Amino acid sequence: MDALSRLQAACARAKGILRMVRPKYDVFLNCRGVDSHTCFPDFLYKSLSAAGLQVFRDDAAFSVGNQQIGPEVLHAIRTSRIVIPIISERSVHSKRCLRELTEIMDCRRKHGKSVFPIFYKVNVADLGRQCGNLPDFEEALCEHEMQGRREEVQEWVEALCSLTRIRGWMSQAIANGHEGKLVKMVVAKVLSELEMSWVERSSMFIDSVSHYLSEKRRSQSKCQVFLSLRGADTRYNLAAFLYTSLVAEGIQVFNDDDPSLIGKDCVHEIRNAIDHCKISIPILSSNYASSQWCLEDLAQMVECKRTKGQTILPIFYKVKTSHVRDLSHLFVKHMLRHKEMVDESTYERWERAVAEVGSSRGWVSENIANGHEAVLVKEVVEEVSRLLNNPQTHDPPSPSTEY
Incomplete structure (x- = not known):
């Protein structure tokens, strides 16, 4: 094993030790990416992970059958340092995503959770005025209401309304809809928002050394x-x-x-x-x-x-x-x-x-x-x-x- 390989191995071991003492998740990603056949949620997830962040994405949210959220997801929402809900035209069709959103907004109200919303091809001004009563949203909410408790649907509407009052990103307003630039902006904001302890600064230093070594190998x-x-x-x-x-x-x-x-x-x-x-x-x-x-x-x-x-x-x-x-x-x-x-x-x-x-x-x-x-x-x-x-x-x- 050459010197570069030994140093890379040492960096990997040090990162493992540091990861044990940092919060389990930096970011919780709430999204329903399969509704519009877009790669945006996957792109954002991989970009955040590539930046060295621990990201939780509830993959079960993409399945049609399972609409309940379990203790692991609730724990991830409550302990993640930042939550990024992605609201698309059909987000309201997923009971699971709405339940997650309700929990997210509850954590923000009670504990000051940082929430950075992305309104993906949705006019947030219309959404805020109608408070969930846009035609597609209204139809889906009425359907939910007929299937379940009226009180729960009202909680979802309130969570959506509260979310529209938070400054976030409107996908179509960022560089004429260029999603790569939007992803860069989101990643940069998350990195700047996270308060770094000495452990995290040490981890970033190790990351920079690892990156330098990787780049050196790549250049060779x-x-x-x-x-x-x-x-x-x-x-x-x-x-x-x-x-x-x-x-x-x-x-x-x-x-x-x-x-x-x-x-x-x-x-x-x-x-x-x-x-x-x-x-x-x-x-x-x-x-x-x-x-x-x-x-x-x-x-x-x-x-x-x-x-x-x-x-x-x-x-x-x-x-x-x-x-x-x-x-x-x-x-x-x-x-x-x-x-x-x-x-x-x-x-x-x-x-x-x-x-x-x-x-x-x-x-x-x-x-x-x-x-x-x-x-x-x-x-x-x-x-x-x-x-x-x-x-x-x-x-x-x-x-x-x-x-």
Whole structure:
């Protein structure tokens, strides 16, 4: 074992000891993420965990059958230092989430619990004025009332009303709905809010040493995966979540936002990353071809596949076409805008790249669990891990993920 490995092992042991004396959970996450097929709750959960925080998420809240909350969940709510309820359009359909929310607001009223709400694609002003009587909310609450005690439903309404009076985040108001930026803001706020004892400061110091060692090791090895982060319609949601998930699995992914790239030629660094990676993941959305940078990246991926045998795992993100092989037809209106701006050989190179990748097997986001992005991300991470662990296999994604 070399010196770096010994120091990393010592840091891991020290973190284990320090964790024993700190509160069990820093954050309790109350959410119902499956209702809108969004990856946002999973993205936030992994980002908070990646920041070194102990996060409790009640996974049973996603099941339809179990609507009661047990002692473990109640204990987690009461002992977590910060609670983050995520209110979406269909949160009110879950009795379990409403019961958790009632307990959360009770803890805030009685014990001053810190509550940071996120109103996910919900107009908090309307919610506050109507106090739960928005059409979708009213229908769900009436249904609950017919099934159970009127008093309990009234408690849920009061909890919702109280929550609207707390300053939080409105997802659509943050960077035009870019969820990656919202996640960064939430994580930064949580980290700044938590009061750090000497034990926690020591833990953060150890984390910083571990991070330095990890970065040093990463800098000594080549990038394993190039993930296309270009494109405003994917960079701050699916791409950001996929990046976090890949890194959480210990996979080395190129990040064009890495502070170490400041002062360097970004184009050169991206080209170098594509050239040296083992797997490239382009995320082809309807606006992908509007960017010359994206088209050039795609062309280089295809060239590396031909010359070096690298693997391309495309994701066709909300592409409105009956057949993915017709992707070039979808892109044609964007492609034509570039035709007068680049030489003929470059344009033809881009066309060939689009046609080849469009004919490749990959994931069509809308076909994965009816568009549930968290399931899509999980499948992509599993496939990347499989290919990296079995470099001799070059099978395409499993049939369940084909178009």
